[in-house]
Amino acid sequence: MSDLTGQNRAHWEKEEQxxxxxxxxxxxxxxxxxxxxxxxxxxxxxxxxxxRLIDPETEFFELSRIAGFGMNYPDVQDVPCAGLVTGxxxxxxxxxxxxxxxxxxxxxxxxxxxxxxxxxxxxxxxRCGLNCVYIADSGxxxxxxxxxxxxxxxQFGSMFYNMARMSAxxxxxxxxxxGGNTAGGAYLVFMACQSVMIDKMSYSFLGGPPLVKAATxxxxxxxxxxxxxxxxxxxxxxxxxxxxQEEAIDQVREILSLEPPQKLYIQRYQEAPPRVxxxxxxxxxxxxxxxxxxxxxxxxxxxxxxxFAEYKRHYAPGLGDNIVTGKMxxxxxxxxxxxxxxxxxxxxxxxxxxxEWIIRCCQDKTPLLFIQASPGYMVGSDSEHMGIGKYGxxxxxxxxxxxxPRVQLVIGPxxxxxxxxxxxxxxxxxxxxSTMRAxxxxxxxxxxxxxxxxxxxxxxxxPMSDEExxxxxxxxxxxxxxxxxxxxxxxxxLNDRVLKFREIRDWLSMxxxxxxxxxxxxxxxxxxxx
Ligand code: COA
Numbered sequence: 001m002s003d004l005t006g007q008n009r010a011h012w013e014k015e016e017q018x019x020x021x022x023x024x025x026x027x028x029x030x031x032x033x034x035x036x037x038x039x040x041x042x043x044x045x046x047x048x049x050x051x052r053l054i055d056p057e058t059e060f061f062e063l064s065r066i067a068g069f070g071m072n073y074p075d076v077q078d079v080p081c082a083g084l085v086t087g088x089x090x091x092x093x094x095x096x097x098x099x100x101x102x103x104x105x106x107x108x109x110x111x112x113x114x115x116x117x118x119x120x121x122x123x124x125x126x127r128c129g130l131n132c133v134y135i136a137d138s139g140x141x142x143x144x145x146x147x148x149x150x151x152x153x154x155q156f157g158s159m160f161y162n163m164a165r166m167s168a169x170x171x172x173x174x175x176x177x178x179g180g181n182t183a184g185g186a187y188l189v190f191m192a193c194q195s196v197m198i199d200k201m202s203y204s205f206l207g208g209p210p211l212v213k214a215a216t217x218x219x220x221x222x223x224x225x226x227x228x229x230x231x232x233x234x235x236x237x238x239x240x241x242x243x244x245q246e247e248a249i250d251q252v253r254e255i256l257s258l259e260p261p262q263k264l265y266i267q268r269y270q271e272a273p274p275r276v277x278x279x280x281x282x283x284x285x286x287x288x289x290x291x292x293x294x295x296x297x298x299x300x301x302x303x304x305x306x307x308f309a310e311y312k313r314h315y316a317p318g319l320g321d322n323i324v325t326g327k328m329x330x331x332x333x334x335x336x337x338x339x340x341x342x343x344x345x346x347x348x349x350x351x352x353x354x355x356e357w358i359i360r361c362c363q364d365k366t367p368l369l370f371i372q373a374s375p376g377y378m379v380g381s382d383s384e385h386m387g388i389g390k391y392g393x394x395x396x397x398x399x400x401x402x403x404x405p406r407v408q409l410v411i412g413p414x415x416x417x418x419x420x421x422x423x424x425x426x427x428x429x430x431x432x433x434s435t436m437r438a439x440x441x442x443x444x445x446x447x448x449x450x451x452x453x454x455x456x457x458x459x460x461x462x463p464m465s466d467e468e469x470x471x472x473x474x475x476x477x478x479x480x481x482x483x484x485x486x487x488x489x490x491x492x493x494l495n496d497r498v499l500k501f502r503e504i505r506d507w508l509s510m511x512x513x514x515x516x517x518x519x520x521x522x523x524x525x526x527x528x529x530x
Contacts, residue, residue: 005283005284006283007287008282008283008284008285008286008287009282009283011287012282012285012287012436012437012501013282015436015437016436016500016501018436019066019436019486019498019500022066022069022487023065023066025069025078025080026065026066026068026069026080026081027047027065027080027081029080029081029102029104029105030104030105034104037104038103038104041179041201042201042244042245043103043137043178043179043201043245044245045102045104046085046100046101046102046135046137047060047062047085047100049100049135049178049245049249050085050087050089050098050100050135052246052249052250053089053091053098053133053135053249053252053253054089054090054091054096054098055089055090055091055092055093058089058090059089059506060087060088060089060098061087061088061089061507061510062085062086062087062497063086063087063088063117063120063121063496063497064081064082064086064117064120064490064493064495064496064497065081065497066081066487066490066491066498067079067081067082067113067116067117067490067491067492067493068080068081068082068083068111068113068114068117068491069487069491070488070491071111071112071113071491073111073112073142073144073145074144074145075144076106076111076142079105079106079111079113079114080102080105081102081105082111082113082114082116082117082493083101083102083105083106083108083109083110083111083114084099084100084101084102084108084110084114084117084118085098085099085100085102086098086099086100086117086118086120086121087121088124088130088510088514091131091133091253091256092253092256092257092259093261093262094130094131094256094259094261094262095128095130095262095513095514095517096130096131096132096133096256097121097122097124097125097130097131097132097133098132098133098135099118099121099132099133099134099135100134100135100137101135101136101137101138101179102137103137103138103179106139106142107138107139107180108137108138108139108179109138109139109140109141109142109143110138110140110141110142110149110156111142111145111149112145112148112149112155113491113492113493114142114149115149115154115155115156115158115159116154116492116493117493118159119154119158119159119162120493120496122159122162122163122166124430124431124496124514125166125171126162126165126166126169126171127430127515127518128430128514128515128517128518129169129171129262129517129518130171130514130517131171131172131173131174131256131259132163132166132171132172132173132174133174133175133176133252133256134173134174134175134176134188134192135176135178136175136176136177136178136179136181136185136188136189137177137178137179137180137181138179138180138181138185138188139180139182139185140156140181140182140183140184140185141156141183141184150184156184157184159187159188160187160188160191163188163191163192164191167191167193172193172194172255172256172259173191173192173193174192174193174194174195174196174252174255174256175188175189175191175192175194175195175196176195176196176248176249176251176252177189177195177196177197177198177202177203177204177228177238178198178201178202178245178248179201179202179203180203180208180222181202181203181204181205182203182204182205182207182208183205183206183207183208183211185204186204186205186206186226189202189204189231189237189238190204190237190238194239194240194255195237195238195239195240196238196239196240196242196248196251196252196255197227197228197231197232197238197240197241197242197248198228198241198242198243198244198245198247198248199227199228199229199241199242199243200223200227200228201228201244201245202227202228202238203222203223203225203226203227203228204226204231204237204238205222205225205226208222208225209221209222209225212225228241228242229241240255262517263517264333264513264516264517265516265517265518265519265520266333266334266365266367266516266520267334268332268333269304269329269332269333269334270332271304271329271331271332272304272305272329273304273305274300274301274302274303274304274305274306274505275300275305275306276297276300276301276306277301278301278302278501278502278504278505279502280297280300280301281298281301281501281502281504282501284297284298284301285298285411285412285437285501289412289413289437289439290375290413290444292341292342292343292344293340293341293342293344293373293411293412294341294342295324295339295340295341295371295373296308296310296324296341298339298371298411299324299328299337299339299371302328302330302504302505302508303328303329303330304328304329304330304331304332305329307328307329308326308327308328308337309326309327309328310324310325310326311325311326311327311353311357311360312325312353312356312357313326315349315353316347316349316350316353319347319348319349319350320347320349320350320352320353321341321342321350322340322341322342322343322344322345322346322347322350322374323338323339323340323341323346323350323351323353323354323374324337324338324339324340324341325337325338325339325353325354325357327366330369330505330508330509330512331505331509331513333367333509333512333513333516334366334367335366335367335368335369335508335512336357336358336360336361336366336367336368336369336404337368337369337371338354338357338358338368338369338370338371338422338423339369339370339371339373340371340372340373340374340412340418340422343375344373344374344375344412344413344418345374345375345376345377345378346374346376346377346378346388346392346395346418346421347377347378347383347388348378348383348386348387348388348391351377351388351391351392351394351395351421352391352394354395354398354421355391355394355395355397355398355528358395358398358399358402359398359523359525361402361404362398362401362402362403362404362523362525363523365404365520366404367404367405367406367407367512367515367516367520368402368404368405368406368407368423369406369407369408369409369508369512370399370406370407370408370409370422370423370429371409371411372408372409372410372411372412372414372418372419372422372423372424372438373410373411373412373413373414373437374412374413374414374415374418374421374422375413375415375416375418375444376415376416376417376418376443377392377416377417377418377421390529392417392421393529394528394529394530395421396417396420396421396427397525397526397527397528398525398528399420399421399422399423399427400427401523401524401525401526402523403520403521403522403523403524404520405430405512405515405516405520406423406427406429406430407429407430407431407432407433407508407511407512407515408422408423408424408429408431408432408433409433409434409435409499409504409508410432410433410434410435410437410438410440410495411435411437411438412437412438412439413439413444414438414439414440414441414484415439415440415441415442415443415444415447416442416443419440424440425494425495430511430514430515431496431511431515432494432495432496433495433496433497433498433499433504433507433508433511434486434489434490434494434495434497434498434499435486435498435499435500435501435504436486436498436500438486438489438495438498439481439484439485440484440486440489440494441480441483441484443480444480444481444484445476445477445478445479445480445481445484446477448476448477448479448480449472449473449474449476449477449480450473452472452476453469453472453473453476456472486498
């Protein structure tokens with residue numbers, strides 16, 4: 001190991017340790033005291049329930065664990081894990097989307113970020129054709145923020161709209177209530193295709209006892225108003241009565257036991273491990289995120305047999321190869337690649353090559369992986385006159401219309417229009433993964449500092465002193481670099497998970513496996529300029 005590769009490894013190990021520490025805060029809100037409170041209520045932490053729900057010895061692919069940190073809501077700074085666990089696991093072999101309110105975070109109530117996380121998981125389920133299991137234990141809307149969580153599209157009502165529509169498509173919506181489900185939250189129980197309640201633990205009512213007393217004067221216990229017996233024996237709003245959480249989880253598994261097996265809509269080949277270990281990534285990616293990368297070496301550490309069948313390798317050296325295109329297999333699944341290389345700036349030749357390749361993969365129905373480490377398209381008169389705007393737009397059009405499953409992985413700068421051309425969030429990739437090396441923002445902190453400084457000087461009407469310039473530049477750099485950081489983006493659900501380098505292969509193969517559970521449609525592209 002050279003000095004440089006050793007430094008890279010030490011840097012990334014440390015960065016991923018910071019990620020581990022944040023995740024630990026997300027998954028243990030309230031610490032041991034909160035777990036003891038659950039024990040007194042006869043409950044287990046939600047991830048233990050999920051572990052029992054999915055097939056033995058299989059992995060739960062948990063999404064967006066660092067969502068909700070630094071939100072600065074009224075009286076609430078952090079909402080660990082957004083108060084909601086979402087993720088993919090196999091139940092009787094079938095990929096299923098699992099949702100679970102964490103009652104340790106403000107009684108599992110819904111903040112704006114909780115809703116965003118819930119909507120994102122439902123969107124993945126609907127697009128990929130997955131059944132959904134909701135482990136419901138929520139005080140409903142976070143009431144101090146009702147105006148931001150209740151009335152709009154993609155807010156509270158949309159959870160149930162999505163359930164109804166997915167159910168109509170034949171995607172099973174199963175709810176297991178393990179606590180209070182009040183007001184809007186009650187619809188999680190009543191909208192399900194089948195719902196399971198637990199005696200003296202689950203409650204579901206449109207108005208809880210205090211509201212009933214205020215509205216009608218009736219004094220009644222939660223149990224008699226909307227307990228598990230009421231809904232399974234009297235109202236019929238729930239379908240299965242269980243005595244404890246273990247029995248209830250087994251009941252959910254039984255409900256899903258006769259679901260038809262899912263099918264993969266692509267030829268899956270024999271899987272082969274990479275010849276280059278994933279550990280190599282820690283050494284080959286520069287600690288400085290603005291330094292260029294050798295993406296071919298990166299691909300070797302994730303591809304089956306480390307084999308990359310490159311397309312147009314020799315086209316426009318030094319210009320065309322800032323994007324690398326080709327195919328690899330990921331655990332046997334064929335995947336088309338569009339990957340930033342070197343310093344990642346996109347020249348016209350690279351944009352043209354990428355567009356051509358995206359359209360080709362769409363023609364032969366190969367899913368696409370975008371490996372993003374680009375600070376933007378090339379600027380300047382040479383580039384403008386050669387049509388960088390036009391060719392960049394062609395690439396964006398191709399990315400937008402590509403009908404094949406698309407996944408984005410960010411391993412470097414992710415700025416400006418390169419975010420569009422490389423299939424950023426606005427382009428609705430089936431999954432979007434980040435790493436500790438990702439920096440997503442409209443431009444880099446350095447560039448933003450310069451642009452904003454020229455605006456500031458114009459506003460002031462006189463030039464700034466050198467000290468003022470340095471201070472301003474630093475302030476802007478700190479702000480932009482902070483907002484581009486994977487923790488900031490992960491907190492706001494701008495990615496589906498921040499992956500460690502050694503997790504990349506497993507997660508990408510899961511993502512393509514799930515995205516290919518629906519048949520790929522026919523290609524169709526709108527206007528291109530060429
Ligand atoms: N909005 C805002 N905060 C809420 C809330 C809500 N809907 N429901 C609960 N909380 C808060 C509590 O104030 C408490 O905050 P604190 O820890 O800072 O004191 C925390 O969440 C835990 O609530 P607590 O009542 O102690 O938990 P519990 O396990 O004893 O009871 C519920 C859980 C859900 C049964 C109970 O909190 C409840 O009935 N909440 C009101 C539900 C409601 O009417 N929702 C209507 C909105 S659609």
